[in-house]
Amino acid sequence: xxxxxxxxxxxxxxxxxxxxxxxxxxxxxxxxxxxxxxxxxxxxxxxxxxxxxxxxxxxxxxxxxxxxxxxxxxxxxxxxxxxxxxxxxxxxxxxxxxxxxxxxxxxxxxxxxxxxxxxxxxxxxxxxxxxxxxxxxxxxxxxxxxxxxxxxxxxxxxxxxxxxxxxxxxxxxxxxxxxxxxxxxxxxxxxxxxxxxxxxxxxxxxxxxxxxxxxxxxxxxxxxxxxxxxxxxxxxxxxxxxxxxxxxxxxxxxxxxxxxxxxxxxxxxxxxxxxxxxxx
Amino acid sequence: xxxxxxxxxxxxxxxxxxxxxxxxxxxxxxxxxxxxxxxxxxxxxxxxxxxxxxxxxxxxxxxxxxxxxxxxxxxxxxxxxxxxxxxxxxxxxxxxxxxxxxxxxxxxxxxxxxxxxxxxxxxxxxxxxxxxxxxxxxxxxxxxxxxxxxxxxxxxxxxxxxxxxxxxxxxxxxxxxxxxxxxxxxxxxxxxxxxxxxxxxxxxxxxxxxxxxxxxxxxxxxxxxxxxxxxxxxxxxxxxxxxxxxxxxxxxxxxxxxxxxxxxxxxxxxxxxxxxxxxxxxxxxxxxxxxxxxxxxxxxxxxxxxxxxxxxxxxxxxxxxxxxxxxxxxxxxxxxxxxxxxxxxxxxxxxxxxxxxxxxxxxxxxxxxxxxxxxxxxxxxxxxxxxxxxxxxx
Numbered sequence: 001x002x003x004x005x006x007x008x009x010x011x012x013x014x015x016x017x018x019x020x021x022x023x024x025x026x027x028x029x030x031x032x033x034x035x036x037x038x039x040x041x042x043x044x045x046x047x048x049x050x051x052x053x054x055x056x057x058x059x060x061x062x063x064x065x066x067x068x069x070x071x072x073x074x075x076x077x078x079x080x081x082x083x084x085x086x087x088x089x090x091x092x093x094x095x096x097x098x099x100x101x102x103x104x105x106x107x108x109x110x111x112x113x114x115x116x117x118x119x120x121x122x123x124x125x126x127x128x129x130x131x132x133x134x135x136x137x138x139x140x141x142x143x144x145x146x147x148x149x150x151x152x153x154x155x156x157x158x159x160x161x162x163x164x165x166x167x168x169x170x171x172x173x174x175x176x177x178x179x180x181x182x183x184x185x186x187x188x189x190x191x192x193x194x195x196x197x198x199x200x201x202x203x204x205x206x207x208x209x210x211x212x213x214x215x216x217x218x219x220x221x222x223x224x225x226x227x228x229x230x231x232x233x234x235x236x237x238x239x240x241x242x243x244x245x246x247x248x249x250x251x252x253x254x255x256x257x258x259x260x261x262x263x264x265x266x267x268x269x270x271x272x273x274x275x276x277x278x279x280x
Numbered sequence: 281x282x283x284x285x286x287x288x289x290x291x292x293x294x295x296x297x298x299x300x301x302x303x304x305x306x307x308x309x310x311x312x313x314x315x316x317x318x319x320x321x322x323x324x325x326x327x328x329x330x331x332x333x334x335x336x337x338x339x340x341x342x343x344x345x346x347x348x349x350x351x352x353x354x355x356x357x358x359x360x361x362x363x364x365x366x367x368x369x370x371x372x373x374x375x376x377x378x379x380x381x382x383x384x385x386x387x388x389x390x391x392x393x394x395x396x397x398x399x400x401x402x403x404x405x406x407x408x409x410x411x412x413x414x415x416x417x418x419x420x421x422x423x424x425x426x427x428x429x430x431x432x433x434x435x436x437x438x439x440x441x442x443x444x445x446x447x448x449x450x451x452x453x454x455x456x457x458x459x460x461x462x463x464x465x466x467x468x469x470x471x472x473x474x475x476x477x478x479x480x481x482x483x484x485x486x487x488x489x490x491x492x493x494x495x496x497x498x499x500x501x502x503x504x505x506x507x508x509x510x511x512x513x514x515x516x517x518x519x520x521x522x523x524x525x526x527x528x529x530x531x532x533x534x535x536x537x538x539x540x541x542x543x544x545x546x547x548x549x550x551x552x553x554x555x556x557x558x559x560x561x562x563x564x565x566x567x568x569x570x571x572x573x574x575x576x577x578x579x580x581x582x583x584x585x586x587x588x589x590x591x592x593x594x595x596x597x598x599x600x601x602x603x604x605x606x607x608x609x610x611x612x613x614x615x616x617x618x619x620x621x622x623x624x625x626x627x628x629x630x631x632x633x634x635x636x637x638x639x640x641x642x643x644x645x646x647x648x649x650x651x652x653x654x655x656x657x658x659x660x661x662x663x664x665x666x667x668x669x670x671x672x673x674x
Binding site: 084085087088089090092097178179180182183186187193194197198201232233234236237239240246248249 | 290292293319320322323324326327328330331332333336349350351354355357358389390391
């Protein structure tokens with residue numbers, strides 16, 4: 001083993017720029033480092049268990065897959081570091097301001113547009129929150145999925161954009177998006193100001209983290225964690241990397257923010273089925 | 281606690297400015313209360329704070345408390361001023377390439393990429409006269425459509441018309457060189473020297489206009505321009521190929537355009553028609569400024585760099601050697617000038633034309649000698665170097 005190897009999912013071409021930049025930075029700081037890109041999170045999780053990578057830059061769903069698989073295999077997974085922007089996200093269910101849906105109950109019999117089928121923010125969590133309120137997807141309302149780039153866990157913005165467009169064209173009565181995309185879609189013009197309002201906001205939840213398994217090269221992982229936590233937005237070499245990756249500061253990982261997603265993916269054995277897929 | 285009250289103004293429709301203003305006025309770590317009744321304010325504000333690194337706490341859907349994060353201050357912590365706005369005091373001797381395209385005096389964020397500007401020494405490019413010359417140039421821009429009497433009758437005898445067309449053809453290729461040379465250095469100049477950049481840009485624009493009016497005059501009564509000679513282009517190529525700003529500026533502006541000044545005034549004076557008169561007169565006015573800038577920055581450069589005059593002298597000699605076996609000014613242009621100055625095919629007229637062209641060449645030589653003296657060459661050297669100038673004039 002020559003260096004610490006990190007896995008990341010290539011949900012966008014910029015991922016290469018990001019990790020080439022981080023690689024240069026880590027090497028400059030004396031950490032032997034390389035990275036491998038995956039087309040989907042499931043292959044990345046499998047690679048972590050196969051020892052092909054030491055750290056996985058995981059989506060929240062990939063973290064739950066990792067944690068669950070570790071439990072099944074008698075291992076221990078840890079979320080070591082996350083972005084400040086990975087904490088306390090919310091998703092919203094948007095409806096047309098001028099439309100008939102004014103309350104969650106009004107969604108009965110209606111069409112709810114969601115993002116990718118494996119997107120925590122645009123599908124799994126909002127549908128779970130509706131389920132908590134007694135509206136079971138597929139039974140009480142129709143789910144219109146915009147399944148862009150399966151396996152990327154909704155990292156690509158396209159599915160949510162399609163969901164919002166469906167709302168605006170009348171193909172859907174509601175659309176599920178992450179709060180930051182409400183801002184983004186407003187700025188890019190997809191969502192004209194005042195056109196849509198949120199019917200419901202989910203409780204806050206957390207997003208990505210760097211996941212590791214016990215038994216991996218401890219000293220390097222410790223060095224990696226320390227380097228991350230010491231990176232400062234004030235450093236002009238770091239700032240462009242932070243801006244690409246969307247953070248102002250790395251924070252110590254925490255896992256309590258994944259409870260809502262865990263509840264969602266355990267609702268109908270969804271997570272277990274995915275893990276079977278990975279293990280095969 | 282600081283307070284931003286958005287009333288019913290949506291965050292995404294201008295409300296964000298009120299929030300940002302309140303945060304700007306706050307210290308890092310200081311809480312700011314935000315109130316507002318617009319739909320989804322809480323959702324949008326939470327998302328925005330997360331992206332910007334401010335802590336967010338919701339008291340109720342209409343009252344939120346933000347705590348200012350350090351990112352904004354961190355971002356500008358290593359920033360530096362790109363000199364000072366005022367000229368000349370604020371102009372740096374050697375502005376760092378990392379200042380890039382920033383306005384002089386702007387606050388430049390650390391980490392701005394370095395640009396590959398080759399001309400970064402004030403001594404090499406700057407003149408205290410630059411600002412004034414730019415202002416003058418900007419004020420004296422003229423519109424080819426209205427400054428030239430294009431509708432005037434131009435019915436010259438065929439051979440005089442041909443002579444004008446040949447001279448215009450020659451002027452066009454010379455002015456093309458005069459456009460390309462400053463443009464090439466313009467792209468290499470550190471924009472911190474804003475006034476120099478502006479002067480060079482206007483110079484290029486002037487030449488673009490000259491090319492336009494000379495072309496239009498050439499094609500006024502003829503379907504195509506005249507002859508372009510290898511010797512003429514060889515002379516101009518030495519200007520285009522010159523990599524050193526001071527030398528190129530010296531050869532082009534001081535010697536070449538200086539010589540052209542005499543030529544253009546000569547043509548304006550003896551022009552056989554009002555269009556030719558106007559295009560040459562208007563071009564001459566612009567060329568005078570180009571010469572003035574070349575003179576101004578080279579004089580200041582020479583005052584600070586004792587070796588400069590020696591390098592300029594060597595450049596004249598080198599160019600002379602390169603061009604001595606070329607034809608120089610083509611015979612067609614010389615004959616055309618003579619014919620234009622003569623105004624007719626009468627023997628006396630031709631003799632007069634020849635006298636006038638001879639006086640023009642002498643006048644060009646005197647002009648160059650005078651400019652070389654003003655740059656600091658002693659009289660004999662100035663006269664000698666003036667005599668080595670290309671026979672192509674430019």
